[in-house]
Amino acid sequence: MSELLRLDGIACIRGDRLLFENLSLSLSRGDAIWLRGPNGAGKSSLIRLAAGLLRPAAGTVVRRERCAFIDEASALDPELPLRRALDFWSRVDTIDGPVTERAMDAMALAPLADVPVAMLSTGQRKRAAMARVIASSAPIWLLDEPANGMDIAAQSRLVAAIAAHRGNGGAILLASHFALGLDNLAEFEMGGAA
Amino acid sequence: MTALIALFARDLRRAWGSGALWLPVVFFLLVATAFPFAVGPDAPLLARTGGGMVWVAALLAALLPIDRLVRPDREAGVLDQLAVRGIADETVAAVKIAAHAVGFGLPLLLALLPATALLAQDGGRVVTLATGLVLAIPALAALAVLSAALTANLKSGSAIGGLLVLPLAVPMLIFGAGMLDPAGRGAEKLLAASSLLLTVIGPFAAGAALRGLRE
Numbered sequence: 001m002s003e004l005l006r007l008d009g010i011a012c013i014r015g016d017r018l019l020f021e022n023l024s025l026s027l028s029r030g031d032a033i034w035l036r037g038p039n040g041a042g043k044s045s046l047i048r049l050a051a052g053l054l055r056p057a058a059g060t061v062v063r064r065e066r067c068a069f070i071d072e073a074s075a076l077d078p079e080l081p082l083r084r085a086l087d088f089w090s091r092v093d094t095i096d097g098p099v100t101e102r103a104m105d106a107m108a109l110a111p112l113a114d115v116p117v118a119m120l121s122t123g124q125r126k127r128a129a130m131a132r133v134i135a136s137s138a139p140i141w142l143l144d145e146p147a148n149g150m151d152i153a154a155q156s157r158l159v160a161a162i163a164a165h166r167g168n169g170g171a172i173l174l175a176s177h178f179a180l181g182l183d184n185l186a187e188f189e190m191g192g193a194a
Numbered sequence: 195m196t197a198l199i200a201l202f203a204r205d206l207r208r209a210w211g212s213g214a215l216w217l218p219v220v221f222f223l224l225v226a227t228a229f230p231f232a233v234g235p236d237a238p239l240l241a242r243t244g245g246g247m248v249w250v251a252a253l254l255a256a257l258l259p260i261d262r263l264v265r266p267d268r269e270a271g272v273l274d275q276l277a278v279r280g281i282a283d284e285t286v287a288a289v290k291i292a293a294h295a296v297g298f299g300l301p302l303l304l305a306l307l308p309a310t311a312l313l314a315q316d317g318g319r320v321v322t323l324a325t326g327l328v329l330a331i332p333a334l335a336a337l338a339v340l341s342a343a344l345t346a347n348l349k350s351g352s353a354i355g356g357l358l359v360l361p362l363a364v365p366m367l368i369f370g371a372g373m374l375d376p377a378g379r380g381a382e383k384l385l386a387a388s389s390l391l392l393t394v395i396g397p398f399a400a401g402a403a404l405r406g407l408r409e
Binding site: 067074078 | 196199200204269270271280
């Protein structure tokens, strides 16, 4: 029982709308929880709450380990070649070069290393952002629609990366409209009383 | 610590990248060139009023890049990623202020020499101006980052940002230009004090504004 992330009795209000309340979940090593629900059910808000980017209106969030977070923004400087843009985050995370290289290989980004981020397609940028998550070596991955824009090959690389992460004792909180073909997923249905 | 150095280096690179280094310099020199045309080439008059013009130009040069200090980082998710890593918003703000102070302050000091030559300032006044600007640059950077953070969510934020900063910058304009007055003793200390105040408050105020961007 090594719990990495715990949400207890969480309520979330965005604007003046109550998205959800009294929501609890717990994420332990090797776990993967799939948040599902219609648009506007609060999947992204829940991920942001778990990441500490939003404060819950009620309840507590406990993170026992570092988090890596991905949403629709890539957080990579558009004017830089991909490799250097990723290197910035490696320096922030004090990660060695080879780790970043392996993460880039995991998302098949080596051929794009010298391409400026601004020139990348949506799916390529998503792969790059995913490489940043992989390189961060954070035990908790908070993935908000990580497969958006990815082609089939990239999706299977994503699935492989997630499996490897869970095998290494990492945990995943995934917001997505489809299961990505991951095994052993715990589903977490979010209401949609909107 | 390495994270903060990396962030500082990145902000500085973005401030100076693709020719942006020359933006405050060119702007500053533009004002210094235009001013004699507007008031006439009367050297004593220029010498008397030019110092104040340098201060106004310095303030506006600090505000010039408000648009790209915070907003692109917010839109690209860089601020979110820093927050997820547990780096305090105040720390991010402080690093951004430091990078902006170096990013626009150094070129500004370099541009001071040709600008003062155009405005017929003598050696003593050039030294006084340089001292005053060195004292004021951290505070000007703090104000710029603060207003950039406050307006990052707004369209045409830079115009509003200028309005926000103006009242806060007035003491520094008064004391900075006051240093040039031979009778104005103590202006230097008052400038240093108001600059210190803004520099200390800046990271906390800007940090709170950055936190507000996430809500």
